[in-house]
């Protein structure tokens with residue numbers, strides 16, 4: 001199981017994206033950012049994706 005905490009990205013937010021693959025997490029994180037943080041697809045730059053990808057970590061829970 002992989003996890004990404006929204007607050008690690010820099011938002012004051014308790015959302016945690018969970019998934020089996022990085023791509024699944026990226027998909028969920030993008031959906032969450034657009035839905036709950038009012039971001040547009042063009043706001044999610046390649047640099048931001050790289051940053052988010054680097055924040056994904058393994059979790060056994």
Ligand SMILES: [Zn+2]
Pocket residue numbers: 006007011013014015032036037
């Ligand atoms: Zn969030």
